[in-house]
Amino acid sequence: MTTWWSLAARSAWSRRGTLGLVVLSIALAAALLLSLERLRSDLREGFAQSVSGTDLIVGARTGPVPLMLYAVFRIGGATNNIRMDSLRAIERHRAVAWVVPLSLGDSHRGHPVLGTTTAYFERFRYGDRQPLALREGRPFSGTLDGLYEAVIGAEVADRLGYRLGSRITLSHGTGPIPGAEHADKPFTVVGVLQRTGTPVDRTVHVSLEALEAIHLDWQGGAPIRGAAIAADQARKFDLAPKEVTAALVGLRSRAAVFVVQRFVAGYEDEALMAVLPGVALGELWDVVGIGERALLAMSALVAAVSLAGLVAVVLAGLNERRRELAVLRAVGAAPRHVVGLLLAEGLLVTLAGALLGAAAAFGSIAAAGPWIQSRFGLTLHAGAPTAGQWALFAAVVAAGVVASLVPAWRAYRLSLADGLSPRH
Template identity: 60%
Template sequence: MPNTPQQSIDSGSQSAASSARAVFCPLSSVLCLHAIGSAWNRRGTLVFTVLAIALAVTLILGIERLRADARASFLHSVTGVDLVVGARTGPVQLMLYSVFRMGGATHDIGYESVQWVMRDPAVAWAVPLALGDSLRGFPVIGTTPDYFRYFRFGTGGELTFAEGRAFGGDVETLYEAVPGAEVAARLGLKIGDAIVLAHGSGENVTSEHADKPFRIAGVLAATGTPVDRSVHVSLAAIEAIHLDWQGGAPTPGFSIPADMARKFDLTPRTVTAILVGLKSRTAVFQAQRRINAYRDEPLMAVLPGVALDELWQIVGLAARALSVVSFLAAATGLAGLTAVILASLNERRRELAILRANGARPRDIFLLLAIEGILLTTLGLAVGLALLACLSALAAPWLMRAYGIAIQPLALSASGLWSLFSIWMTGLAASLIPGWRAYRLSLADGLQPRL
């Protein structure tokens, strides 16, 4: 309803004009103001409705963001590694044991193959990994000091030491180990502590390398990658502890003392996988093809990004289930909103009839109720967003420390915005139900409800 020009002519003084404006506003804002006033009057009940919507929004967007960030962290479990090379098996399986240290390799690859890969002109660096031993359930990785130089995670973070340094590469520092952050925290390992590695991994531990204890040289800072759950030793050390072993068991009646082992040729005979960095990423497919075609041993080179993506399809299922649950929570919140407004309708019939007797049409009553629902939904969304911002600010350091998930503060993804929009639209639709009920009621009641 447009304002009449009379309004400006009539208003003589400033105060008259301002008080006049309070009275003469367009119908929609009359209804908005009334909806706000009426809702404020029932704030004791409505605050919980808003809270339910807010929590649902926090849940949906939180899980959405956590999922996106967890996926990003997962896909960045290894960065800077252009190829992962192992014995012929499935790409996902190769990633599982080389990057996530889960399961075991069916075959090893000969060290000659490692040297061949290192000589490839396209290869900038190659870090061999030897798996198969463990420390109280945590996998032990035999590798070279280059591992600490070249390994990247997240958006390019380097491995750093919380304390100490990497294991040395020479005979003197042969029995040195570098546990990841989680291993050190769980087992309470500090620099100088002695540890005994066990043969086999997980449940299949057969016996311990008790004769050759290791000393902690340093502890890695948390990365949020499987590195945190690994214990790193040199390839030579892996070779040394298996000198007097045959076929996965200590050779009966024959043992080489720890110090004596230093005098042997400790060049490894086999490794489990190789992480390869190329001089130029454009050469990745040619290098992959070259390695796959290596004639002396069946090798397989895998692009980690592609394999990780494939793996996420499986791992991400859980996250998707969580999203479904959070959307159900939102539906519950909005159903609650509708229920609360509907339940309040009966006690508000008088109020609606008074409005009717003073010129509100049934369609105004409909709008009034719809506006109330939309206002509450919008408020719920706003509170939910604020809650999410607070929560993510509070939880970000912890998530980084514990899981290595880097949370983007209040960066709404397209899907997050879409979720917000769909909640809002659903709220709008849900608000139409009490609006329609009120419309029917006010038509039936006329100016005086028959209560």
């Protein structure tokens, strides 16, 4: 057996120029497959951890996916708001530890604006229960003196060039509507959050009272004519919010999650629902995950083309090797030995390409990981291969062996006489 492996290796080495190109193409296909699988796995993990440490998300009665879209990803809008009285009733439940209200609906140059409380910066978690951290500055104070203070995500700061002390104005609604700016009540950036790789990065955070203040002289989505209220005068009004869009809820014990969920669903004064973030995110990934499957399919197509190249190269060289194979038959090699020789060559070429591709994939992830983390907030793990990567690696090698069956079967059918007297 060792002799045949040695013979296969020497035979492949004698044609190293041609087979080297095949090895390179298989390496590129394997690197693409393994890199995309790692990216897919880490993206899915990051997606599932867009919010962590929150036991329930409460909103108006709708579906779990729409609720997650606007409460976590700031996409779309709520069909109805939640009354603050209802949130206070939920907060008084014996199993509830904390409630963080969220108010959405405004924007700043295409970025969503989130109204919340200072507890948001203490309670919100992402990833593996990582807390929010400030790159510079501080959270908004949440007091009347600091009414017009804003904390922006890293993407907002980097894309728009904002820093501490920058003045920004909010717009009514989530799209560019002429005349919908709250230009009379500008905000000052007092904090910039570190990049998280979540929707927090593209969000402008202000207090709930600030959102009430900028809408005092608005009604029905438009400013009230002749009723403009100056920024300083707004502080004299009652700015306690009456409604919010959704809320994050933390429990004293995870065991009580279904008890509180039933309490919210059965709340008589308002039609509400509470969803488990992990379950809802899983449903949402099933909806948006078609992109990952398309990328994986394209990578598989590249791998198939590379293996087809292996078959083509071996078949093209088979006529030139007829005399070599005939000599092997003449010295006593059985047809199965010829088949085994070609299969061994195909396995060696495929294995070399797959190993080279794996090294390239892990090397590129290790090298580009820190840059991707700092630039996009995506954490790529350069550790041990995942189960999916092992499966893809094995699939590439197995496909190479299967592809080698074609020239091996062709060689099997070559007769000794045909090999000694090749046609010209």
